[in-house]
Amino acid sequence: MDRITETRLNRLIERCGQGSHTHLYYLGDKEWFWDSKREALIAYRSIGNRRIALGDPSGHPRSMRRAVQQFIETCKQDRCIPAFYQTKSDMLPVYRELGLRAAKIGEEAIIDLTGFHMNGKAWLKQRNRLSKFRKSGYSFEVLTPPYTCQLMDRLASISNEWLQQRKEKSFSVGAFHRDYVSRFPIAVMTGQGGRIEAFLTVAGACQEATETAQLNVDLMRYSADCPQGTMDYLILSLCLWGKEQGYGRCSLGMAPLANINDMLVARLLYKYGNRIYNFKGLYEFKNKFEPNWEDVYLVYPPAGFSVTAALVALAIHSPVSASQAARMAESARYQESSI
Incomplete structure (x- = not known):
């Protein structure tokens, strides 16, 4: 991502706030569509004949509304089909x-930090867990950029150990790339x-x-000794x-x-997305934080x-090649040059 493009994205987030997906714009695996007044941005991936936007x-x-309408119109002009x-x-x-349909595909877990507490019987197990980790010598800290090469090397080592030869996903989930990870604060557990x-x-x-500010938990990685x-x-x-x-x-x-x-929606999502998530386990893990x-x-x-559900699964499982990344970057630069 070039400096001009990054600056405009940073200003947009500063002005409009951090959403549930805006951090994923920095992955470099998406193309960008700005509305005609440069007040809104849609990040999307082209898969087959679909242009699949991530989030609103x-x-x-x-x-x-203007951004969505213009995105749909541009897709029609280019003989592509829009989806979100x-x-x-x-x-x-x-x-x-604007002529599209919608189906519920899941739920996002949002913790209200203003009222967050760990009191009462329901939180006894988690309180005991925190206490056990602290007594065992583990500590918690939030680090902020810039980071040393030694720190990034250690995080890369943990990430590689966690992946165990699996490929990183993309599009709607974060991936360990040094340039990407080094942009964000990092919460660490130290032994x-x-x-x-x-x-x-x-x-x-x-x-x-x-x-009104929102934190987004992105990458979660740990070593085998944890x-x-x-x-x-x-x-x-x-x-x-x-x-x-x-x-x-x-x-x-x-x-x-x-x-x-x-x-019907559930069956189709299970068919096309079962390799992406352990659906039941993921829900139960997040739900215990109330x-x-x-x-x-x-x-x-x-x-x-x-077809759209199948292509979304493909987008998540298909890392962007160097040539695709270059094309996306050039597309973003072209839009910036017209500002």
Whole structure:
């Protein structure tokens, strides 16, 4: 991502706030579409004949409808079909008015940090877990950029150990790339010898801490030597830290298939997405932090759900090649040059 493009994105996030997906714009695996007044941005991936946007547009509220309409019009001109993955309910009337359909595909786990606590019987197990980790010599800290080469080397080592030869996913989930990870604050768990054993990247922690500011848990990685419950320890510690700092929300991301009543949609998502997530286990893991669950939708063309769902799964599992990344970067630069 060139400096001019990055600057414009930074200004957009500063002006409109950190959303659930804006940190993923920095991955370099998406193309960008700005509305005609440069007030809103849609990040998307071209797969087959689809242009699949990640989430709703990011920008000023007055620009949301205009951005969607112009994106749809541009897709038609280029003989492509628009779709939107992981949208929220607020924008559904706009998509439906413009001829698209929507299906609930899961829920996003949002922790209310302003009211977060660990009191009462329901939190006894988690309180004991925190206490056990602390007594065992583990500590928690949030680090902020810039980072040393030695630190990045250690995080890369942990990430490689965690992956165990698996390929990184993309599009709607973060991946370990040094340029990407080094942009964000990092919550780390340090062992007795002062060595980092696990970490979370935390998008949004650089913005001003207010009750409307949102932290986003992105990458979650740990070494093989970590005890059971390490991610619980990190997330609970992050929530306590975020509340103390004054942040209002913390997103743990989406749980696909959570509380879906449409069985046809559920079957199709299971068919095309089962390699992406352990659906039940992911929901249960996030639900133990007692989040508020917000509905998440796939917006798609009429009669196009199954194809769109399959292409979304392909986007998540298909890393961008060097030539694709260069083309996306050139596209972003072209749009910036017209500002």
